[in-house]
Amino acid sequence: MDYTYSLLILLLPLLSFLVIGLPDFAGNKYAWSHKTAGLIGTCSIGLVTVLSYITAFQYFTAPRLADGTFATLVPYNYTWLPLGNLHFDLGILLDPISVMMLIVISTVSFMVHIYSFGYMHGEKGFQRYYAFLSLFTMSMLGLVLATNIFQMYMFWELVGVSSYLLIGFYYGLHAAVHASKKAFIVTRFADMFFLIGILIFGYYTGSFNFSFTGTEVHIAEGMTAFTTCDASRAAAAGGFILPTALVLMFIGGAGKSAMFPLHIWLPDAMEGPTPVSALIHAATMVVAGVVQIARLFPIWIEYAPQAMEIVVYVGAFTAFYAAAVACAQSDIKRVLAFSTISQIAFMMVALGVCLPGHHGAVLDNHAQLGYMASLFHLFTHAMFKACLFLGAGCIIHAVHSNEMSAMGGLKKYMPITHATFLISCLAIAGIPFFSGFSSKDEIITACFEHSQFIGWWMTGVAAMTAFYMFRLYYGIFWGTENKELHAHHTPHEAPLTMTFPLIFLSIITVGVGVFTTLGGFLDWSWASFGEIVSAAGTAYTVHFAPQVAITSTVIAVISIALATYIYKGEKQPIADKLYKTFPRLHRWAYKRFYMDEVYMFVTHKILFRFVSRPVQWIDEHIINGLIDFSAWGANEAGESLRPWQSGDVRQYAVWFLTGAVALTLVLLSIL
Known part of the structure; x- marks a missing residue:
């Protein structure tokens, strides 16, 4: 099957960046009009989305290999810089992870481009904004399509530069400039460890590729494979070499995915335009760490299984910390920011609990469940979290404030935003028939298979998630209407360019949730990791553990009921009493436990x-x-x-x- 067109998936957004950006950088005299620049950027990403869906359809409908797994194909592989046996390659790798990420990135980015037509209308620097969006999208696409770790690192840094440019888009505001520099410095500090890990890995293995064997790279007609790593060199140097390299690379991933204590840049990144927040939080920058671990997962399992405990406990603590902080925030974008940190931590924990069973590096079905659940949650979270951020943009557009004190009673003014926001809240809370229920239930099931402590810990964090999300929901759409503020400008529903992405993303959220809850569309066996899955026999298929599903649902419903009891009414005496009873605890959570x-x-x-x-x-x-x-x-x-x-x-x-x-x-x- 011919995938030569896949190169266009990278070239189109790069071309869009150059076509929009170069005339704008040359001066206002040469810049495109706002409408033309927006159309160029949106149409190019639209074509990328179409090509991504075509790639996914061809890839997932192609016959599987004899062992039941999907082939890993390399349509392009170019040796950019040979250094003896060690060389730097550039290419495109198509496997289940990269193809799934193409769908996630292109879909969310396309919706953000459409949404920005309305949200950024009349903004100074409109052309520059769309140029940076294209660069950001191209960088993340290059990261997930990378054939080796060094190519991943190159696009990893491009993602960081793009985020710096977009977070600091309002460069006239001190807060935006400060936030962009903070994001850049913190992630660069983490990336230093990533680079050191890559160099150690490359020096001792003789390659920057993702695997120690070539068995997972299956040659198709017209395709080429690349060289593989030599594990014996690393083993001869000592058993600590590969675990050290992997942990150092994980630190880089923890910085990009905002894991504690490298999370401090992400809440301040909300100073950028709200569509940028949706793109960063849903489909691009913050999931890069999850993609990195998933890519290197066979090496983690075979050569550093015990080091995976670091991933588990860092992720588990981060999930709780971020959920606790989210319960006290008043800025709606910062509530969603800490929610993102917590949900990414769920994905990290799910990967970390995939430890080998009784057969060494061979994973049994329970161990494979966490890997599948992590990627499944990455997919579902991207859709409903993008919907939440874009919905927050509609709300901010209506009331001209990020603070919940300026909101309340908006459901009668913004019915579409209200409905789509509620759907996404139900999804992230883990309610049946919404996508988050299926993916989060699988993560909790995998956690219980790992240990009872981690299982109950993550169940508690899931309960906190349902609570703070409905605290946010009631604070925005119910409660006391700010009539004094609304007297100056009556809130109104956003234009179609802004509401259409909300409707589209909420349809995906409901559709995936209904199919998975009712028992259809359940085969996520593509979420596999090559030879390890083959050795285990079959890849894991989505299923429900009834006891875990019922327990997590009951806990989520209780959390929602508690939030309803406390925050739904026009007056909130219980919330006021809790604040007066525990003022210091609230202050600590509001100040993010003073980590800054x-x-x-x-x-x-x-x-x-x-x-x-x-x-x-x-x-x-x-x-x-x-x-x-x-x-x-x-x-x-x-x-x-x-x-x-x-x-x-x-x-x-x-x-x-x-x-x-x-x-x-x-x-x-x-x-």
């Missing part, structure tokens, strides 16, 4: 004072002093020799005669 202040203390009071300033003093007084002394010495030596080169013949004669007399006296004294 901790970072400021560590950087300013410790690193700057005891590291940066001594280094600065050494640089200024010793390094610069030595350089200045060398320059002074050379200058003084030149000045001392300068009289000898005056050009005065009489002075030369005096020096000649003086030297001759001195030499004569020396010779006479010796004789």
Whole structure:
């Protein structure tokens, strides 16, 4: 089957970035009109979406291999920089993970492009905005299609640059500039560990590829495979080499996916335009860490299974921390930001609980469940979280504020936004017949198979999720209407360009949820990891553990009922009483448990004072002093020799005669 057209999936958004961006950067005289720039960007991403769906249809309907798994194909592979046996390749890899991510990225990005026509209408820098959106989309597509770790890292950094540009889009606002720099610095710090891990991995294995065997790369007609890693070199160097490299790469993924304690950049990233928040949180930047671990999963399982416990406990703590903070936030975008952190942590935990069973590297069905559930939740979360963020944009567009105090009673003014927002809240809460129920239930089931403690811990976090999301829902659409604010501008429903993406994404959320709950469309056996699945026999298929499903549903319903009891009414005496009873706890959660202040203390009071300033003093007084002394010495030596080169013949004669007399006296004294 021919997949040569897949190169267009990367080239079209790159071309869109250049076509829109270059004239705009040349000056207003050459820039496209707002409408033309938007149409170029949206049409190019629309074509990418069509090509992605064609690729997915061809790939998933093609005959499977003899062992029941899907082929991994490489339509393009170009050796960019050969360094002996170690070389840097650029190419396109099509496997179940990359094809699924094509659907997620292209769908959400296309909806964001359409939505931005209405949301960004009249904004200064409209052309620049669409150019950056195209660059962002191309970067993430390149990341998931990468054939090797180094190519992934290249696009990984492009994603970081794109996020910096889009978060700081309103560069006239100090908060936006500060947020963009914060995101850039924190993720670059984490990426340093990612790069170190890649270099260790490449040095000891002799390759940057994702696997130690070539069995998962099946050659189709016209396709090429790439070289594989040599595990023996790493094993000979010591059993700690590969676990160390993988953990270092996980730190890079934790930074990009905002895992604790590298999460601090993500809430501030809300200073960017709301459609950008939807793109970052739903389908691009924050899922990069999950994709990285899923890509390297066979190596994790075979050579560093115990290190997976790090992923489990970092993810479990992050999920709880972010949910606790979300319960106290008043800015609706920051509630959704911490919700994203918590949900990404669910995906991390699901990957981490996939530990080998009794057969070494061979995974039994229960262990495979977590891997499948993680990717399944990535897919469902992308759709309903994009819907939530875009819905938040409609609300902000209507009331001109991010704070819940400016909202309340909006359901009568914004029926479409209300309905789609409610659907997404039910999905993330894990209510049956909505997509989040199916994927989250599978994660919790996998957690219980790992340990009772992790299972109940994640069930508790799921209950907190349902609570804070319906606290948000009631605070926006029910409660007391802010009549004083509404007297100046009556809220109204967003235009069709903004409501259509909400409807489309909510239809996917309901459709996937209904199919999976009723027992159809359940085969996610494509969510496999090559030879390990084959060795286990068959890939895992979505199913329900009735006890876990019923328990999680009951807990979610109780959480929603509790949020309804506390926040639905016009007055909220219980919430006020809780605040007065536990003011310090609320303050800590509202201030994100002072993690930003901790970072400021560590950087300013410790690193700057005891590291940066001594280094600065050494640089200024010793390094610069030595350089200045060398320059002074050379200058003084030149000045001392300068009289000898005056050009005065009489002075030369005096020096000649003086030297001759001195030499004569020396010779006479010796004789």
